[in-house]
Amino acid sequence: MAERIALFATAARGTEDLLADELKELGARRIRQDRGGVRFMATLDEALMVCLWSRIAMRVLYPLGAFEAHGADGLYEAAASIPWEEHLTPDTTFAVDATLKDSEHTHSGFVALKVKDAIVDRIRDVEGARPDVSTRDPDVRVVAHLARDTLSLSLDLCGEPLHRRGYRVRPTPAPLKETLAAALLRAASYTGEEALVDPMCGSGTLLIEAGLIARKRAPGLSRDFAVERWPELGTRARELLTDMRADARRNERRVTVPLLGVDKDPEALEAASRNVRAAKLSEEIQLIEGDATKLPPLPAPGGLIITNPPYGDRLGSGGQKGMKSFYFKLGESLRVPGWRVWVLSGNPAFESAFHARPSARRDMWNGPIACTLLGYRPAGGGSEAPLGVPHEPADVAPVRPQHEGEEDG
Ligand SMILES: C[S@@+](CC[C@H](N)C(=O)[O-])C[C@H]1O[C@@H](n2cnc3c(N)ncnc32)[C@H](O)[C@@H]1O
Structure with missing residues (x-):
């Protein structure tokens, strides 16, 4: 993640412009306000600055894709099309949080289950073993949002929402x-x-x-972030955050x-x-x-x-x-x-x-x-x-x- 990637920070409705201003100060680029959050581009260190320093963002999401998905099979197939092996290994624990809006499905738990099944099956097919689910303290938190027939899947860089200081x-x-x-x-x-x-x-x-x-x-000084445990990025994220936390302490x-x-x-x-x-x-x-x-x-x-x-x-x-x-x-x-x-x-x-x-x-x-x-x-x-x-x-x-x-x- 040396290059800039597209991220989405969520915020309480009515505060999106305040978050956009804050993200600009924190070095984010190509900031675009949306309903319920702000889209922006950032490198890994810029994204970590947002996790550590944003006072207004609730979550920082790394969108993986949005797919048309009909019925239970559609959900499964859409989720299975993502190369999860780039983000999880059989040793990584994960959880899926799902939300629904105007959907044919009535239970977010069902959507989460279908996405979970697709992730487990895909990792088992590619790696020969499956990752475990941990709802309490997962290494990787997958966020699924189904609005009508569109399933959006993201990874949450923060883990626990950022209001948990x-x-x-x-x-x-x-x-x-x-x-x-x-x-x-x-x-x-x-x-x-x-x-x-x-x-x-x-x-x-x-x-x-x-x-x-x-x-x-820094509002995030007393907590850690899920990205520190991601298989690909965790080591680098921990190194960067160690320096950022030390700087933050020095500059109080x-x-x-x-x-x-x-x-x-x-x-x-x-x-x-x-x-x-x-x-x-x-x-x-x-x-x-x-x-x-x-x-x-x-x-x-x-x-x-x-x-x-x-x-x-x-x-x-x-x-x-x-x-x-x-x-x-x-x-x-x-x-x-x-x-x-x-x-x-x-x-x-x-x-x-x-x-x-x-x-x-x-x-x-x-x-x-x-x-x-x-x-x-x-x-x-x-x-x-x-x-x-x-x-x-x-x-x-x-x-x-x-x-x-x-x-x-
Ligand atoms: C909505 S709560 C405030 C919540 C607060 N912002 C927080 O984050 O916890 C309103 C508060 O007003 C207090 N309150 C109500 N009438 C009051 C009064 N006449 N004088 C002082 N405090 C009062 C209540 O005890 C309550 O703690």
Whole structure:
């Protein structure tokens, strides 16, 4: 893989342009945004830089081919036409992850099984012995996507998806994915050089991702990648990654800005505290118990307040009237002079109840929930116009977040 090959990095819907910008900075070439990801060209070392340094990509895939495939036999024949012996040996363990979209097949497990059979048979025919399947920790992860009659097959360079940074040791009810949190920070142009507060920090994902940016720490530093175990490329990939990891460690910087998390739930704070410790950011991130509608004094004259408040669908909220009233109070409390505010909301009532005019907006998906990311300039900056006279909002119909059929990795 000294030459450049075509790769596809996946990302949460609505963040593809942010990933494209990031990939450009990481040295990828011929970048093309697509639905759910970004196509690009890279050499092995450029691809490894993406695995180690991309904060937004969920997977980095090496597409092997796309085939028309009808019925069970069609799936098998399409998969069997790939020269798997170039990517696996009888000593390599592998797994097949399959997803479906508008397909005649209804079970992704069936598609995965057909592809698995084709791989096993092909390697046995060519090499005289078959490779074993390991669903827990395979050396090679094959990704099969069947959209209508088109079967696309790829190898996943990362193995575990990239949002698994290794620091989430305590789960909470509605955490942001690490890659989505990083995308929000990039959308808000956060570079780690200003103070940051998450007033409803939950398990601390936004704070930890901000801490990694402020520290200039590679998000993949504490994990390994499947490509390091590939028969053809593994040795070279390990050598290159050893150097890249050493460089990344050498080039980390001290964090000089305050990073503060607030949450009213002691259990969420306990989880955040454990995650922060696992991310080795305990010195950089401060956590306090408090109410976002009555914010304590902020730790700097200005900076970024960024958060995703409860939407009212997953966390039990006391009804939509209660949510509107809560958002109204947040509008009063979070608009602090000198501080810009970015909010990811999955509740369509948020924007009017928050009663300020956003200067930036984008639609994005938090897993299956359609969300809007809203950016507000600092209060008192003169450039934002309040949306009329603040008043306690009236009740509205219950929120029904839209659901998307596809899983987002
Ligand atoms: C959607 S979760 C945030 C998830 C977080 N971004 C993460 O990645 O884990 C919303 C959080 O808001 C907190 N919360 C709700 N009302 C609050 C309030 N009035 N003040 C502070 N925190 C509050 C909840 O305890 C919950 O942890």
